[in-house]
Amino acid sequence: EAGVTQFPSHSVIEKGQTVTLRCDPISGHDNLYWYRRVMGKEIKFLLHFVKESKQDESGMPNNRFLAERTGGTYSTLKVQPAELEDSGVYFCASSRGQGTDTQYFGPGTRLTVL
Amino acid sequence: SQQGEEDPQALSIQEGENATMNCSYKTSINNLQWYRQNSGRGLVHLILIRSNEREKHSGRLRVTLDTSKKSSSLLITASRAADTASYFCATEDSGTYKYIFGTGTRLKVLA
Numbered sequence: 001e002a003g004v005t006q007f008p009s010h011s012v013i014e015k016g017q018t019v020t021l022r023c024d025p026i027s028g029h030d031n032l033y034w035y036r037r038v039m040g041k042e043i044k045f046l047l048h049f050v051k052e053s054k055q056d057e058s059g060m061p062n063n064r065f066l067a068e069r070t071g072g073t074y075s076t077l078k079v080q081p082a083e084l085e086d087s088g089v090y091f092c093a094s095s096r097g098q099g100t101d102t103q104y105f106g107p108g109t110r111l112t113v114l
Numbered sequence: 115s116q117q118g119e120e121d122p123q124a125l126s127i128q129e130g131e132n133a134t135m136n137c138s139y140k141t142s143i144n145n146l147q148w149y150r151q152n153s154g155r156g157l158v159h160l161i162l163i164r165s166n167e168r169e170k171h172s173g174r175l176r177v178t179l180d181t182s183k184k185s186s187s188l189l190i191t192a193s194r195a196a197d198t199a200s201y202f203c204a205t206e207d208s209g210t211y212k213y214i215f216g217t218g219t220r221l222k223v224l225a
Binding site: 033035037041042043044045048056059091093102103104105108 | 147149157158159162202204210212213214215216217218
C-alpha cells in the first residue's frame with residue numbers, strides 16, 4: 001500500500017508570502033496529524049484530524065496557520081503570512097485508529113522562509 | 115529537560131560496534147516508539163513498545179522500557195554504515211494520544 005505522501009518536498013518563500021502544504025494519508029486512515037520540526041528543536045505536534053474534524057489543534061502556534069481536511073481525505077496546512085521562524089520541516093502522519101495504532105509518517109516538507 | 119529527550123545527542127562508532135541510545139520522558143504514556151530519519155528523508159518507524167512491555171526485539175534492534183524510571187533505550191547491534199541517521203523516540207501521552215518527540219540522536223557509523 002502507498003505510504004503517506006507530502007507535497008511539495010521543499011518550498012522556499014519570502015517572508016510575508018503564503019504557502020500551502022499538502023498531505024495525503026494512507027487510504028483508510030481516519031486519523032491525520034501534522035507535526036513540525038524547527039531548526040535544532042524537537043518535533044512538535046501541531047494538530048490532529050479524525051476524518052474531517054479537528055480533534056485537537058492545541059499545537060498550532062498562531063492564527064497564521066490554517067489546516068483543513070475537507071472530505072476527510074487529504075489535508076492542507078496553509079501558512080499566511082509566513083514568517084522567518086516558520087522555517088523547518090513539516091511532517092504529516094496518519095493512523096487507522098488512535099491509541100496503540102502506529103502513526104505512519106510522510107517524508108516531510110522542508111519550508112524555508114527568507 | 116525536554117519530554118522525549120534522547121541521549122547522547124550525537125554518537126560516532128565504527129562499523130560492527132553496537133550503538134545504544136537512551137530516551138527519557140516525563141508523563142504517563144500508552145506506548146513509546148523509535149523512529150529513524152535519514153538525512154533529507156522522512157521518518158521511518160522502527161519499533162513500538164507498549165507501556166506494559168519491558169523489552170522488544172526486531173532484527174538487530176533491541177528496545178527496553180522502564181516506566182518506573184520513565185526511560186527507554188534503543189540498542190543497534192553490529193552496526194552498519196547504512197544505520198547512519200538521526201534516531202528519535204516518541205511517546206504517546208496516555209489520554210490525549212499526542213506524540214511528543216525528542217530532539218534526536220545523530221548516529222554516524224564509520225566504515
